[in-house]
Amino acid sequence: MAGAPSLSQPSGWRAWLLSPEPGSRWQARLGRFYLGWRSFTRNPLAVMGLGVVVLLILVAIFADFIAPYSPVIGGDLRTQRLLPPSETYWFGTDDQARDIFSRVIYGSRITLWVIVLVALIATPIGLLVGTVAGYLGGWVDTVLMRITDIFLAFPRLILALAFVAALGPGIENAVIAIAITSWPPYARIARAETLTIRNSDFIAAVKLQGASTPRIILGHVVPLCLSSLIVRVTLDMAGIILTAAGLGFLGLGAQPPMPEWGAMVATGRNYLIDQWWVAAMPGLAIFVVSLGFNLLGDGLRDVLDPKAAK
Amino acid sequence: MTKPLLEVEDLRVRFHLRTGTVEAVRGVSFQLGRERLGIVGESGSGKSQTGRAILGLTPPPGEVLAKRLTFDGIDLLTASKRTLRTLRGGRISMVMQDPKYSLNPVMTIGEQIIEAYQAHVKASRAEAHDRALAMLEAVKMRDPGRVFALYPHEVSGGMGQRAMIAMMLVTEPDLLIADEPTSALDVTVSMEILRILDEFVSERGMGLIFISHDLKLVSSFCNRVLVMYAGRVVEELEAKHLREAKHPYTQGLMRCLPTLADDVHPLPTLNRDPSWAL
Amino acid sequence: ATPPDTLVQAWQIDDIISLDPAEIFEFTTSEIAGNTYERLINYDYKDVSKIYGEVAESWSVSPDGKTFTFKIRQGKKFASGNPITAEDVAFSLQRAVLLDKSPAFIIGQFGLTKDNVKDKIKQTGPFELTMELDKAYAPTFVLYCLTSTVASVVDKKLVLQNEKEGDLGYAWLKTKYAGSGPFSIRDWKANEVVVLERNPNYDKKAPLARVIYRHIKETATQRLLLEKGDVDIARNLNPEELAAVSKSADIKIDSGPKGGVWYLGLNQKNPTLAKPEVRKALKYLVDYSAIADTIMKSKGEVHQAFLPKGFLGAVNDNPYKLDVAKAKELLEKAGLKDGFTVTMDTRSTADTTGMAQAIQQTFAQAGVKLEIIPGDGKQTLTKYRERRHDIYIGRWGADYQDPNTNADTFAANDDNSDNAKAKPLSWRNAWDPGPLTAKTRAAVLEKDAEKRAEMYKELQQAVLDDGPYVIMLQEIEVMASRKNVEGVVIGPSFDTNSVAQAKKN
Amino acid sequence: MASAAMQRGGGHEALRFFLKRIAQFLIVLATTLLGLVAVTFFIGRIVPIDPVIAIVGDRAPPHVYERVRQELGLDLPMIQQFWIYLKKAVTGDFGNSVLTTNPVMTDIANVFPATLELATLGTVIGTLVGIPLGVLAAVKRGTFIDQLVRLLGLVGYSIPIFWLGLMALLLFYAKLGWVAGPGRIDVTYSYLYTPVTGIVLFDTAMQGQWDAFWDAVSHIILPTCLLGYFSLAYISRMTRSFMLNELAQEYVIAARVKGLSEMRVIWRHALRNAAVPLVTVIALSYANLLEGSVLTETVFAWPGLGQYITNSLQNADMNAVLGGTLVIGAVFVLLNLVSDLLYRLLDPRTR
Amino acid sequence: MTDPMLDIQNLQVIFGTGRLQVQAVKNASFHVEAGESYGLVGESGSGKSTVLRAICGLAPISGGHVRVDGKEVTTPRGKAFYRTIQMVFQDPYASLHPRHTVDRTLSEPLAIHGVKDAETRILQALREVGLGPSFRFRYPHQLSGGQRQRIAIARALILRPKVLLLDEPTSALDASVQAEVLNLLEDLRHKMGLTYILVSHDLAVVAHLCQRLLVMRNGESIEETTSAALRSGQASNSYTQSLIEASQGFSRDAPQPASSLAT
Numbered sequence A: 001m002a003g004a005p006s007l008s009q010p011s012g013w014r015a016w017l018l019s020p021e022p023g024s025r026w027q028a029r030l031g032r033f034y035l036g037w038r039s040f041t042r043n044p045l046a047v048m049g050l051g052v053v054v055l056l057i058l059v060a061i062f063a064d065f066i067a068p069y070s071p072v073i074g075g076d077l078r079t080q081r082l083l084p085p086s087e088t089y090w091f092g093t094d095d096q097a098r099d100i101f102s103r104v105i106y107g108s109r110i111t112l113w114v115i116v117l118v119a120l121i122a123t124p125i126g127l128l129v130g131t132v133a134g135y136l137g138g139w140v141d142t143v144l145m146r147i148t149d150i151f152l153a154f155p156r157l158i159l160a161l162a163f164v165a166a167l168g169p170g171i172e173n174a175v176i177a178i179a180i181t182s183w184p185p186y187a188r189i190a191r192a193e194t195l196t197i198r199n200s201d202f203i204a205a206v207k208l209q210g211a212s213t214p215r216i217i218l219g220h221v222v223p224l225c226l227s228s229l230i231v232r233v234t235l236d237m238a239g240i241i242l243t244a245a246g247l248g249f250l251g252l253g254a255q256p257p258m259p260e261w262g263a264m265v266a267t268g269r270n271y272l273i274d275q276w277w278v279a280a281m282p283g284l285a286i287f288v289v290s291l292g293f294n295l296l297g298d299g300l301r302d303v304l305d306p307k308a309a310k
Numbered sequence B: 001m002t003k004p005l006l007e008v009e010d011l012r013v014r015f016h017l018r019t020g021t022v023e024a025v026r027g028v029s030f031q032l033g034r035e036r037l038g039i040v041g042e043s044g045s046g047k048s049q050t051g052r053a054i055l056g057l058t059p060p061p062g063e064v065l066a067k068r069l070t071f072d073g074i075d076l077l078t079a080s081k082r083t084l085r086t087l088r089g090g091r092i093s094m095v096m097q098d099p100k101y102s103l104n105p106v107m108t109i110g111e112q113i114i115e116a117y118q119a120h121v122k123a124s125r126a127e128a129h130d131r132a133l134a135m136l137e138a139v140k141m142r143d144p145g146r147v148f149a150l151y152p153h154e155v156s157g158g159m160g161q162r163a164m165i166a167m168m169l170v171t172e173p174d175l176l177i178a179d180e181p182t183s184a185l186d187v188t189v190s191m192e193i194l195r196i197l198d199e200f201v202s203e204r205g206m207g208l209i210f211i212s213h214d215l216k217l218v219s220s221f222c223n224r225v226l227v228m229y230a231g232r233v234v235e236e237l238e239a240k241h242l243r244e245a246k247h248p249y250t251q252g253l254m255r256c257l258p259t260l261a262d263d264v265h266p267l268p269t270l271n272r273d274p275s276w277a278l
Numbered sequence C: 001a002t003p004p005d006t007l008v009q010a011w012q013i014d015d016i017i018s019l020d021p022a023e024i025f026e027f028t029t030s031e032i033a034g035n036t037y038e039r040l041i042n043y044d045y046k047d048v049s050k051i052y053g054e055v056a057e058s059w060s061v062s063p064d065g066k067t068f069t070f071k072i073r074q075g076k077k078f079a080s081g082n083p084i085t086a087e088d089v090a091f092s093l094q095r096a097v098l099l100d101k102s103p104a105f106i107i108g109q110f111g112l113t114k115d116n117v118k119d120k121i122k123q124t125g126p127f128e129l130t131m132e133l134d135k136a137y138a139p140t141f142v143l144y145c146l147t148s149t150v151a152s153v154v155d156k157k158l159v160l161q162n163e164k165e166g167d168l169g170y171a172w173l174k175t176k177y178a179g180s181g182p183f184s185i186r187d188w189k190a191n192e193v194v195v196l197e198r199n200p201n202y203d204k205k206a207p208l209a210r211v212i213y214r215h216i217k218e219t220a221t222q223r224l225l226l227e228k229g230d231v232d233i234a235r236n237l238n239p240e241e242l243a244a245v246s247k248s249a250d251i252k253i254d255s256g257p258k259g260g261v262w263y264l265g266l267n268q269k270n271p272t273l274a275k276p277e278v279r280k281a282l283k284y285l286v287d288y289s290a291i292a293d294t295i296m297k298s299k300g301e302v303h304q305a306f307l308p309k310g311f312l313g314a315v316n317d318n319p320y321k322l323d324v325a326k327a328k329e330l331l332e333k334a335g336l337k338d339g340f341t342v343t344m345d346t347r348s349t350a351d352t353t354g355m356a357q358a359i360q361q362t363f364a365q366a367g368v369k370l371e372i373i374p375g376d377g378k379q380t381l382t383k384y385r386e387r388r389h390d391i392y393i394g395r396w397g398a399d400y401q402d403p404n405t406n407a408d409t410f411a412a413n414d415d416n417s418d419n420a421k422a423k424p425l426s427w428r429n430a431w432d433p434g435p436l437t438a439k440t441r442a443a444v445l446e447k448d449a450e451k452r453a454e455m456y457k458e459l460q461q462a463v464l465d466d467g468p469y470v471i472m473l474q475e476i477e478v479m480a481s482r483k484n485v486e487g488v489v490i491g492p493s494f495d496t497n498s499v500a501q502a503k504k505n
Numbered sequence D: 001m002a003s004a005a006m007q008r009g010g011g012h013e014a015l016r017f018f019l020k021r022i023a024q025f026l027i028v029l030a031t032t033l034l035g036l037v038a039v040t041f042f043i044g045r046i047v048p049i050d051p052v053i054a055i056v057g058d059r060a061p062p063h064v065y066e067r068v069r070q071e072l073g074l075d076l077p078m079i080q081q082f083w084i085y086l087k088k089a090v091t092g093d094f095g096n097s098v099l100t101t102n103p104v105m106t107d108i109a110n111v112f113p114a115t116l117e118l119a120t121l122g123t124v125i126g127t128l129v130g131i132p133l134g135v136l137a138a139v140k141r142g143t144f145i146d147q148l149v150r151l152l153g154l155v156g157y158s159i160p161i162f163w164l165g166l167m168a169l170l171l172f173y174a175k176l177g178w179v180a181g182p183g184r185i186d187v188t189y190s191y192l193y194t195p196v197t198g199i200v201l202f203d204t205a206m207q208g209q210w211d212a213f214w215d216a217v218s219h220i221i222l223p224t225c226l227l228g229y230f231s232l233a234y235i236s237r238m239t240r241s242f243m244l245n246e247l248a249q250e251y252v253i254a255a256r257v258k259g260l261s262e263m264r265v266i267w268r269h270a271l272r273n274a275a276v277p278l279v280t281v282i283a284l285s286y287a288n289l290l291e292g293s294v295l296t297e298t299v300f301a302w303p304g305l306g307q308y309i310t311n312s313l314q315n316a317d318m319n320a321v322l323g324g325t326l327v328i329g330a331v332f333v334l335l336n337l338v339s340d341l342l343y344r345l346l347d348p349r350t351r
Numbered sequence E: 001m002t003d004p005m006l007d008i009q010n011l012q013v014i015f016g017t018g019r020l021q022v023q024a025v026k027n028a029s030f031h032v033e034a035g036e037s038y039g040l041v042g043e044s045g046s047g048k049s050t051v052l053r054a055i056c057g058l059a060p061i062s063g064g065h066v067r068v069d070g071k072e073v074t075t076p077r078g079k080a081f082y083r084t085i086q087m088v089f090q091d092p093y094a095s096l097h098p099r100h101t102v103d104r105t106l107s108e109p110l111a112i113h114g115v116k117d118a119e120t121r122i123l124q125a126l127r128e129v130g131l132g133p134s135f136r137f138r139y140p141h142q143l144s145g146g147q148r149q150r151i152a153i154a155r156a157l158i159l160r161p162k163v164l165l166l167d168e169p170t171s172a173l174d175a176s177v178q179a180e181v182l183n184l185l186e187d188l189r190h191k192m193g194l195t196y197i198l199v200s201h202d203l204a205v206v207a208h209l210c211q212r213l214l215v216m217r218n219g220e221s222i223e224e225t226t227s228a229a230l231r232s233g234q235a236s237n238s239y240t241q242s243l244i245e246a247s248q249g250f251s252r253d254a255p256q257p258a259s260s261l262a263t
Ligand SMILES: Nc1ncnc2c1ncn2[C@@H]1O[C@H](COP(=O)(O)OP(=O)(O)OP(=O)(O)O)[C@@H](O)[C@H]1O
Pocket: A003, A004, B015, B017, B022, B023, B024, B025, B041, B042, B043, B044, B045, B046, B047, B048, B049, B050, B059, B061, B213
C-alpha cells in the first residue's frame, strides 16, 4: 500500500517491539503492550497516577520496614495522645496515642486488599451478566437486565449497609457488600459493548466455524468488553475506597484497631477542627490513592478504549 | 482560462506524531479553472488531505505548508480565520464521502441547508427556506417538501448525498471539492449524483475537484486528472488520455481493473517501484 | 443567632419514638417529659434525698405500709386549661399500668396489674387518691418510683377526647401533648426538631417563651453552630471539642454526674470468663483513670460500684486500678499463663470504640487478646440480650432514683435458665448471684433507710469482688452553652435536666 | 415544514407510542418494585437486629417485649410475613414506621422534599457548570485547561464528602460567615410559613415570606454547591468524553465546511449530539443524589431521605427501610423513563 | 445426474416482527454446481448478503429450501455443515477480531473442530493465501486491507470447506489489491476445486470470476444470466441493462436511467 513514508524510523529494541511482523506470540503481545505503554506515557497525569498506584503497592509490601511504630499499639494515653505532626510522629498521633503515619502505612494493605477484592468479585459478575444478556438477547436479556436494574435501583449505601448488617461487620463483608452493589453498572457497560460487537462480522465468522455460545462469549466477546470495563473499574476505585470509608464512617467497615483509612477518617471526624491531622492524614491518603487510580483510569481509557482513543 | 480559480504550488501536509513526522502530502502543485479536475490514487495517497488543506481543515496535529495556495487571488494560508470562514461554504465547498456520517443526525435536512445558507447570505428564514427547497429540487429530489423535514437517518444514501450536495451548493460556490462523493453509493445512484454535479459545473461555471480512487469513473467524468502516489502527484494528464498514461503506476492502476470488455486471467497486478515515492 | 426568648439546643434526638409519658423510656424524651409534665411527687435535683410533692400537696402511708394516700394541690391547671384533679392523677397512673409499655413496670412492680389497677388506685375525693401495694415496701422506694416519667400526670379530659378504639389516647399522645409542666410540646418532627413552648398555666411562669431541640447528628456541626451562636447549647460535644470551645469567651461548660454507669459485661457462658480469677484479673486490666482523664474526659468519672454516686448506699471508693502484674498472677492461677482470646461486642460510637480500644491495649499487656466486634447499637444489644457475646461494653442507666433499680439488674437473678422470664443484666451475663438475689429482694422491703443503705453497700461489695462486670465509669452529662444562658439545671437523672427557669441575658 | 414529519407519523402513531411506553413503564415499575420489596424484605429479616428492641427499648420487661413481637407479626413464618406485607402494600399501606410512629409514606412525604430540593439544585448546578466545563475540556483537549478541568473533576471523585462538607462549613459558615449553617431554615423563620409542598424554597416564595426565603437560600447554598460539585465532577467528565467522540465525527467537519463559526459548530452541532447520551448521565447522577447522600445530610443536619433510611436501617425499622427503598426504586425507574423519553426526543433516530 | 452443490428454492428471509418487519429476501431461487463459481449482483439492499447469511445460518430462513449437497440444511447448522461451507465477509476491517493475532484467528476453527497439528495447518493456510509465516503473530491493525482479506480467506479455508460464500470480498479494497485478491481466489478455486458464490455490486468483478450470475432487486431474483452475456451487453431485463451501462463509467449523453431509486 502506498502509505505516506515516515520521516524517522525507530531503532533497536523499539524496532523489535514495534516490528510489524513479530516472530512470536510473545513479541506480538509485548509489542501491543509497548504501543499501549507509549500512548500511556504520553499522558503525564496518567503516569503520575500509575506512580501513585505502584507506590501504594510498594508501601503495602514494605509496610513493616517503612512504619516506625506499631499501627495498633499506642503510647501513653495521657502524654502521647492527639499530638500534632512532629519529627517523631510525622503525621501526629491519634486518640489512642498511636502513630498515624504508621497506621496510614499499614492501612495501605487493607486499602489494596479492598480494591483488589472488589475488582475481583464485581468485575466478573458484571462482565458475565452483561455479555450473556447482550449476546443472547431475548428473554435472557430481559430477565438479566431487570435484575440489574433492581440492583441499580437500590440505594447503594443502603444495600451495602444491609449486607454488612446481615453478614456481620468486618472488612471482608464490607468488601462483599460493596462488590454486590457495584457490579450492575459494569453489567450495563458490558451489555452495551456486547450489543455493538455481537452483530459484527468477526463474531459471525466464529459462529460460522461452529463455535459454541460460551466459547464465543468467553473467547471473543469478553476480551473486547474487558478494556472499557477495566477502565471503568479503575475509575471506580476511588468510589470503592470512599464507600468502604463510608461504611467505616457508619461504623460498619473494618474492625478496630485495624488501620483502615476510612475508619481512621471516621474516628478523626471527632477531632476534625482542632486535631485536624487525625482525619486529614488518612483522608489525604485516600485522596491521593483514589486520585492516582482516577488518573490511571483516565490514562488507561485512552490506551485501551478504542472509542476514546482517536 | 484567463486567471485560474485556484492555484496550488508545492503543497505539503505534515503530521507531527510521537512516532515521527508523517508527510501526507508532499509538494502537490496544480491549477484549477472552472473545470473538473480529478484526483485519483490509492487509499492513503493523500487525496483527501490535499482537499482538506485547501479548505484549511487539516486536523489538529497537522501542519500545512505551501509556496502558494491562493483562491481567486486570496492567499488561503495567511487569510484570517474570519475570511476563511466566509470562504468556506460560501465560495468553496466540499462534499464528503459518506452522507451517513457527514450529515448531523439530529437536525433535519432542511435545517442543515438553511443553516448553510444563512451562514453566508443575510436572508430571512422564509427566504432561506424557499431557497433550500429550490436547492433540493435542483438536486433532483423528487419530493423536496417531504425530504426537507426528514432526518438524515430517514433517507437513503443516494438522497442523503444529494441533500449534502444541496447543502454545499446552496450558496453557489465557485469551487466545489468532492471527496469520493459516490463511493458509498450504488452504481446507478452514483451516476445520477455525478450528473447533478456535472450540471452545476457546466451551467454555473463552478470549478470542481473530484477526488476518487475509481480511475474509470474519473476518466469518464473529469477534464483533467491528477494521479497521486504516496503524497505526490506522479502524473497529470487529460482525462481522455488516461489510457495513454506514461507513468507505470497509472498504467498499472488502469490495467489491474477487471472490465466487462476483456477477460484477462489472471489480472495483472501492480508492482510498486520504490522510486515512485521519491 | 437565636431569638432572645428562645433557647435552642443541638442534640442527637433520633432516638425519640414516643412522647407519651406512659411509654417514654429514652434519654431525650425523658428530659423533654421532665420539662413538660409534672409528676405526683418529685425530688430536689440538688439533694436527691429531699422528696417533695409536685402535683401532690402531701401524702401519708398507712401503718401496715401498704396504702399510700395522696392529697392533690388545688387550683393547678393543665396547659389545656383543664383543672388538675385527683381524677387525672388516678387516671394517669392507671393508664400507665393498663397500656403496659416498657416503663410500666416501675409502677407495676408494686403488685399492680391490668386487672387490679382500677381497684388499687382509687380516687377518694376530688383532690385525694389512694394507692394500695401488695407488700410493705420501703416508702422511699415507692416514692422514688413515683418520681419517674411514667408517673407523669396527664390531662384525662384531653386524652380521652382523642381516644380511639379504647386505646386511652395512646395513638394520639404518642406525638402530642397533654401535660401541665413549665413547657408544652408544640411540635415534633422526627429526626429534625422538638419545639417546646411556655405553658401559660404553669404556676411559676418560665422565663423563656420557647425551647427548641434541634437534631444535629454530627458533633462537629454542633460545635460550629454553638460557636457561631446559632444554637445556645450543644449537648453532644466530645472531650476534645469541649476542651476547644471552653477556650472561647462566649462559651461555658456545665456538667453533672448522671445515673448511668459504663461497664463490661462478662458472659459466664464463656468458660474462661466464668473463672473467678479471670473476672478479677480483667478488673485489674483496665486503666480506669487514664480513660476517665483522656478518652472520656468530662464525660465520665471513675466509679466501680453498680450504684452511681448520689444513690442511697452508693459505694464510692474505687478499689481497682490498672495492675498488670496482679492480673497476670491471677491469670496464672486460673491456668491461663499465656492469656487467652476473647471478643467484645462494641457499639460503633466514638466513646464506646475509644474505650474499647484503650481496654484492648491494657488487656493485651497481660496477654489477653481482645477482638473488637463493632456493630450498631441495636445490633450489639440484640446479641447481648441473647447471651451470644463474650464481653459486652455498654452503659446502664438507672430507671428510677432508688437503689433497687440497679441492684435488681446487677445483683439479682431469679432464674438463670435460657428461657427465663426476667432478663436482668445478671441473666444476660449468665451469672447466678446466689444469695445476692435474696438480699436484693430483702433490701426493697427494709424501711430503715440506714439499714437499707448498709444492705446495698454489702451487695455492691459482693459484686465488686466477684460479679461478672467490670464497672468503670459513672456518666457525666456536659452541656456547652453560650455564656448568656443561665439557669439550666443538670439534674441527677435524665428526666431532671430542667430548663424551667432557664433564661438568656 | 415541520408539519411534514407530523403528517407522516400522525398523532395516532405518537399516541400509540406513548401508551405503549406507559404500559411498559408500569410493567417495569411493578417488577422492579416487586424485586426491591422481596430483596429488601428478606435482607430485613436476616439483619441481626431485633426490631422489637427498637420499639420497646432495652429495659422493657419480658412480657411487653413478647407482646410487641407478636404485634409486629414476627412470630409468623417469613413467607407469610412477606405475603401480608405485600397484600397491604398493594393497597398503598406500607405500614407504620416504628421510630416515628407515622405511616411510612407520610414520613417519606416529609423527608423526601428536603432531599428533592437538595438533589435538584445540586443537579442543576452540576449540569450548568459541568457541561460547559466538559465542552471546554474537550475542545481544548490536551491543553492546560483540559488538565485543569479533569483535575477538578477527579478531585471531586476522590474527596470524602463528609470531610469536604465539614471543611466547607468551617470556612464559609464559621470563619467567613457567608452562608447560614446546618439545617434547612433558621428557627426564627421556621414558623413564618406553612409547609405545603415541603420544599422550603418553594413554600416560602409562594407565601411571600421573602426573609424566610433568603434565609433558606443561604442554608441550602452550601450543601447544594457541594452536591453540585460532585455531580459536576461526573457530568463534566462524561461531557468531555462524549464531546471528544462527537468532535471527531464527519458531520462536525461538514459543519465547518459550511463556514459556520466554531461556536456554532461546537454548541449547535457537536453538543446537540452529545446531549443525547448526556441525558442518561444527568438522570443517573440525579438519581444518585436523590438516593440521598447520607453523609452530606448528616453533616448539614438535613432531614432528608438518606438519613431517614439509614437511621431506620440501624434501628431495624424495616417498614421504613422498605418504603424508602421502594420510593428510591420508583424514582429510579421514573428517571429511567424520563431519560428514555428525552432521549427519544433528542435523537430522531430512535423515534 | 448428481445433486447440485447448493440448491436454493424460493428462499424467503424476514427480519423482525410487526411494524419493524422487513422482508429482506422475498423469493430467490438458484442452484450452484460443485466446482462452479456463481455470482449475485444487484443494488444495495437487494438482499444479496442476506441470501448468503441465510444459507449459513446467520439469518433466519422463513420460507423455501436450502439444500447443500442434496440435503436440506438443519437449524442450527451442525459442525459438519461448517466444514462444508464457509464465508468471507465484505469488510476486512470488521471481520477480524481486533484483539486476536492472526495465529489465534486461524487456530480457533482448528480448536473448535479438534483438528490436530494446528501448527502446520496454520503455516500452510498462510502460504496458500500468499502470506509468509512472518504474518502469523500480527494483529489486524498491523495488516493492510488486502492482507486482512487474505487472512479472512485463510480462515475460511483452513477447515477445507467445499463451498466458499464471498460477500463483496474486494469492495473495500483498492484496485490493485482487488486484483491480487481476485487472482488469489481464482487460483484457490482451481487448486482446491472449490465452489464459490460471489456477491458483488461490480459487474466486472462478477464477470471476471463467475460463469453464471443472478441479478437481484428488492429481494427477488430478476434474471439469471451468464458473464458472457454480460460482456456482450445482452440483458433481457432493463434493470440489468442499466447496471451494465452504469458500470461503463460516466457518460454525459446517456439518458436518465428509468430506474427509480429506492428511498
Ligand atoms: N490525523 C492524521 N494523523 C496522522 N496521519 C494522518 C492523519 N490523517 C491522515 N493521515 C495520513 O495521511 C495520509 C493521506 O491520507 P488521506 O486521507 O489524504 O488519504 P486518501 O488518499 O484520501 O485515502 P482514502 O482513499 O483512503 O480516503 C495517510 O497515510 C494517512 O495515514
